[in-house]
Amino acid sequence: MAEKTIHLKRTSLYASGASPVNMIQAIFYNEDMLIYDLEDSVPASEKDAARFLVYNMVKNHRPKDKYVCIRVNGIYSEYLEEDLQAAVRANPDCIRIPKVEYAREVQDISRRIAAIEEKIGLEVGKIELICNIESYMGVINAMEIAHSDPRVVAMAVSAEDLTASLKAQRTKKGLEVFYARNAVLMACRSAGIDALDIVFSDINDKEGLEEDTALAKNLGFDGKTCIHPRQIDTVNSFFTPSMKEIKYALRVLQAVEEGKKQHKGAVTLDGGMIDKPMELRALTTLAQAKAAGIRTEGMVI
Amino acid sequence: MEIKKPAVAGTLESSDCQIVIRPNGGEGIEIELESDVAVMFGDSIRETIQNTLEEFGVKDAYVEIRDKGALDCVIKARMECVICRGAEEKYDWTKEDAR
């Protein structure tokens, strides 16, 4: 399997493109993914200013140890074209698209990004995409969106706008978005991409955050978006793999290594085939362990 | 670009700067700087402002900047924005490709 850098996505934090101090401070927290935002956190009168700020910040002070993302404005907004011109040139790891509802929207943006990548001499296809699912249509079309383009590496559920589109009441327990979370998760699994869970909005409720994150982890999510830096360490801690999961991951990778040495085409473990997604999951587990400070070298499996 | 009207960009929040630009009636470039870090970075800030004006081909402008400890790239970003607003033009991002 080709060497692919594992980018953990346990925690995502947005930094508003309208606020220099937020963008600078966000470099220092422990979030895996830092999203420079041009969309909801930036008022209409400041869209142009935010573009210049985000471009300059990403070009000059991009954190080396994080997955760097830029959230552009909506697909049908008047800002998107210029957002893409600036965002692609900033060369982030990924562009996050809000309110995705159809595969064709993703494909359109992917083509537009490719045109700019080519123009400036970047490797075409290198910039990844994460789709934010924020409406019932996005949930219904989650499958086609997840499979829409090779750039798509994850989908994130966004509860606020989603609840509004459902005409539901947003509650802490989140039952009103439970189906949506799972639907998106399943689509992600089908496409072999990461699934990112909703924000827990009450910053002062640590217990509530822990419960919600435990649920997210149980359901199978790969990470959760944070609304405030205080939530980051708590959420990260829930995506720390158990010893059992780490040992299993080590066994998977050991089997893959053995297979390579013996030039085997297919590799098995415990009577089952090891495919690429499994290998990727194992690498991710070890990366999560490493990020949590667990040393795995020399572990007895 | 030519500054056609007064424009403002940025805020007085910590780590930001607020820049006001307006046409200078043919007097050329004038910069008025008020900064928390004037002693340490005053020269550097003026240089960044001059360079950005040059990059955009602005020859006539009165620039008033109130700086609250903004990093150099923030000052540049605010300048780029205020110049475009003052010139009533959208920025051509392909210009970045030449760098």
Added chain:
Amino acid sequence: MEQSRETYINAVGREIPKQIGNYVVKPYTGAYTTVPSDAPVHTLRTAGKHISGDCKMVENLKDAIVKTGLKDGMTISFHHSFREGDEIIGQVLTAIRELGIKGLRFAPSAVVNIKNPSIVDFVKDGTIDRIEASGIRGELGDAVLDGLMEKPVILRTHGSRPRAIEAGELQIDVAFIGASAADEYGNATGQIGPNACGSLGYSFVDAMNAGKVVVITDYLVDYPCCPASISQQYVDYVVKVDRIGDPDKIGKGAARMTKNPRDLLIAERAADVMAASRMFKENFSFQTGAGAISIACTNYLSDRMEQRGVKASFALGGMTAAIVDMYKKGLVRVLECSQSFDAVAARAIAEEPGIVEIDNAVYSNPFTKGSMLDKLNFGVLGALEVDTDFNVNILTGSSGEMMGGLGGGPDVAAGSDISIVCLPVVRGRTPSITKKVFTCCTPGETVAAVVTEAGIALNPKHKYYAELKEDLENANLKLVSIEYLQQLAESLTGVPKPIETTDRVVCIVEYRDGTVIDVIKEIKK
């Protein structure tokens, strides 16, 4: 004022003139190198009884000042327990000026921060011609940097002031002690009264060693005042005034914990450092102080103590409501208070047997039969600037302006086992971690760890480096080098232009032992 051309390079690499006016410089040679003198202590206190009868009350300040015999050229002192709410200093200086007394040495116990009336005016009109404090700020600071004073200001740490007084370097002719409550015979305290300020610990050394002592209060109680922080046997006169200060500022409410996520991150990291250390065990001791990061740190430390079932033997220094909370939860056995930072802490002394007022000298004097700092495990400190040698600047800001005060920082760093300096890598565009601090106040050898939002740097030259490194690595804490932090700060801000000064020394920065660790020079215009 003459300044010698010959200079010393002291042990932190600072160049100091050998003599500045009448001041003969003893250059700093190391944090623990000076051998304390064992000569008898100096005092101007006399044994005689000055008052006949049983009342020391004087009608007003002017009369009291006249009775003390204050003359031109003498030294006067004040404490700083009323913080920004103090109105005693202004009233006394005004009375002195009205009496036409001039050329006084002004020696308060800490930072001079009063705005109205301004000390600058008293200097300009000749009432004051020398200042010895722990820091000066604002209008006075700017004026001093501009060359206002003929003779350089001398700055000392909290611990060094009683040392200097007992060594005869600073002899106080008249001490003016503001009290929240006092009786007619001079017993006085800050623990009770409508404007209770808490511990008066910084005035004890003045009460015991000044030539004359005047207690000033706005709340006279029936004899005998109980508690009596200052005993009647040290007091010559008592004056009642309408107001000792601004009640809102003296009795200010508990500071709310900062909401700034960056400061919370730093505070939590500092608590993690303490909790990871092998010294974090039953009966450990700590000092966290006041300030946004400190209070948050206190709360995080408290959480960890509860989680691990560890109790502290004592907390030391300035007290806040947050620390009083810990005491009430049974997490700390004794609070040893040299000062109280809010109304909760102020009133707690009188209310709780385990919360006690201590003499500042007992807290921090390095040359004595033992200060409590000798027994302190952890000290959390703030800073304006730290350099790659771990030297700390708590006096001057990014444009060279005076904005801090020595306080007890250098004392805590030298006395505690593990001193932890907390600060962000940049503040706006001002780098906090630099190659060389503008003013060296706390020598690097006494600093064990620097905690920032970008990581923790341990000082390889600190006595506990090896064990601290091992303990923190075992706890998976993010360790980085101080050089990394400095480069990170510089990569964000750019390289600053150095501040230009003339050769003229305006401020002498003394270390705990009376040696000169640095000087502050006039800023070039």
